[in-house]
Amino acid sequence: MGLAIDGLISGLKTTDLIDQLMQAEAVPQTLLKNKVTDSTTFITAMQTLNSKVAALADSAGKLAKPAGTDLHTTTSSSTAVTAIAGPGAVDGSIDFTVDRLAQAQVTVTGPMTQWPDQPPTLTFVASDGTIKQVTAASSSLADVAAAINKAGVGVSATRVSAGLDPATGEKLYRLQLSSAKTGADGAFTAYRGTPADVTAGTATNLLTEPGAAQVRQAQDAQLTLWTGTGAAQTVTSSTNTFSDVLPGVTVTATAESTTPVTLTVARDDKALSDAANTLVTSLNDIFGFIAQKQAVSTTTNSTGGTVVTAGTFTGESTVRDADQKLMDAVIAPIDGVSPSAYGISITSDGQVTFDKDKFATALATDPDKVKAALSTIAQRVSDAATVVSDKYDGTITTKIQGEQKTVKSLNDQITDWDTRLADRRSTLEKTYANLEVQLQQLQSQSSWLTGQLASLPSSGS
Template sequence: MGMAVDGLISGLNTTDLINQLMQAEGVPQTLLKTKVTDSTTYITAMQSLNTKVAALADLATKTAKPAASDLHTATSSSDKVVVTAGTGAVDGTIDFTVDKVAQSQVTVTGPLTQWPDEPPVLTFVAADGTMKQVTASSSSLADVAAAINKAGVGVTATRVAAGLDPSTGEKVYRLQLSSTKTGVEGSFTAYRGSTTDVSAGTASNLLTEPGAAQVRQAQDAQITLWSGTGAAQAVTSSTNTFADVLPGVSMTVSAASTTPVTLTVARDDKAISDVAKSLITSLNDIFALIATKQAVSTTTNATGGTVVTAGTFTGDSTVRDANQKLLDAASAPIDGVSPSTYGISITSDGNMTFDADKFATALAADPEKVKAAVAAVAQRVADAATAASDKYDGTITTKITGEQSTVKSLNSQISDWDTRLADRRASLEKTYANLEVNLQKLQSQSNWLTGQLAGLSTSS
């Protein structure tokens, strides 16, 4: 902006005059800025709606899958047996006893001040016969333990203080060797010597060394089904978890017991109801947002007149269409049966309601039909929500993209107007500056003429 000095000759307040003229000149740009503000508000509201609709599409897609309503509870009569039911579980009960729990192998060496070989070479033979050789950097028991732990042989080694050597008074230690896996498959045999020595039968089994001991045998967990009957059947697991005794059911045991444990699997009606309710809640959240943004508000201006202000979504066909399609998807009949039969109903104000009691009654009467109905409604809602919110060609997404392009164009026009108005202000400032110069010249001429006329009167 150029610097303007108020009229020194004319006495005009040219700064205010130019500002008033520029205000009139800038009306088109002001209108453009108002459009940008309105469009930005609209874009923000549409993006919020699109996010909710996209989330609904994801939820409805998951709800439409059979696994969403294939829900069961699993309980056991013992707090030492924890059970969970997943997809594919079948209602029923079964009795069993827990005979053994899984455990890892623990072996300790005899008391040592250092490893008897230099360099220490050990070989570990796994339950499947696989052999792995370990060589330590020195005969220090700490180095031997470190070498075993780094070798990845399925065994961890810990140096444990074991008092003093009665002959020398030196500190002695034992190496505790523990399998990293529970169950028989985690068992191992440790030898002093190389794999060649083991194969040749010349390596020394650590358990045959003086003072060595097997602290704990590797053991599989075991349960017996129908214990005490002619149909008794033992089932084992390398861990304390049994995942294949019953379809879709996982159980973890923590203690052996001869007392029979009863495992019960039942359909989880509450969880299935919650799935349907969640879908309706998500739909109503979207309907509420749209209703709020469509609402027309009225206020009173300073003169007492009524001012009516349209909502952001008022009259928007894209939003109206998405709202109607979602409502239709949730409320239309399924194979000629209204969703209200299952507790899913449309209200007079364009929302949905979920009657948990009615749903529970229908589910108890015909669970498969009700679950199929929920899946059908969810799939229709998923299709409608995806059509509106798809990140490439969703109707709401496309509307947002188009409005963003409009804002970009408007901002470009506003920028052009900045240049145009700056040039116009400079032109006005120059015009009024020239006016002052010309007025000064005229005033000088007037003063000169006045002097000349005064001189003529005196001479005559």
């Protein structure tokens, strides 16, 4: 930036003059900047609205699914048994005992300093007859354990310290072999030797070697329904979780129980009411946000006049359409019945209300009808919200994208104006600088002429 000195010859405040001229020149750019500010404010508000509507589309969509309204609670008479009720659960109760828990097979070898074979070759036979061979890099028990763990035979191996060899003083170790999964299907037999040796009957079963032991047998968990009656029936599971005791109910046992456990399943009216209330609350949050941004404000200026300021969404048809779509989705009748029959009503100020007592009464009278109605409303709301907020072609999304393009175009024009104004300022500075030069020349000429006139002889001499 050059150093500017106000007119030394003319006495004019050229910097102030240029600044005033530039302010007038910059009016179009200022208008563009104001448009960018307004558009940015609008975009931010629309993005906030879009996020709220998108979240509503997701939550309402989940509520509309069978799992959203098919809600039940479970209670157990024993802390050792828990249950979760999902879609398809039926109200009722059942008694059973927990006979045993599922467990994985655990086998340990006898103590040894290293694997007796070189190279160490083991064969694992699974409960379904599958045969897999494992060959270790060396006779080190650490290498044998690593080879087993990498082989994917459904068995994990751990080297465990087993003291010292009394004869040599060397460190002894055992290999603990554990099935990767619980249940009878996790059972395995481990042999020293190849699969061919196993088939030929010449392989050595590790459990037959000195010091080896079966620490834990692979077994399924087992429940007995209606214990002690003629209808007693056992149910097994490879894990401690049972999914086929009651429809839609998952039962998990953590301890055996010879005393019958009573499991009760009941409709969760509170959860249903909370789900309906949450839907209404989310809608009101959106309606309230729109109303706030549509509101027109009035202020008084310095002269006492009234200044009316439009809201960010005032007159915005895209927002108005979105508001109407969501409102129609929640208040439209379901099979000729108004949602108000289920406690969902619209107020005169455009808010949705939820009457928990009315909802509870309707639910007690006809639960299936109320759940179906709530699911229908949720689906309609989800569909309407998706049309508005879809990330590809939602009406609000499209509006935001269009406004962002406009802002980009305006910013490009502002940048062009920066160059234009800089050139204009440079021109003005040169013009006024040339003016000073011209004035200086004229002043010099004036001084010379004055001197010449003064040197002329007077008329009386």
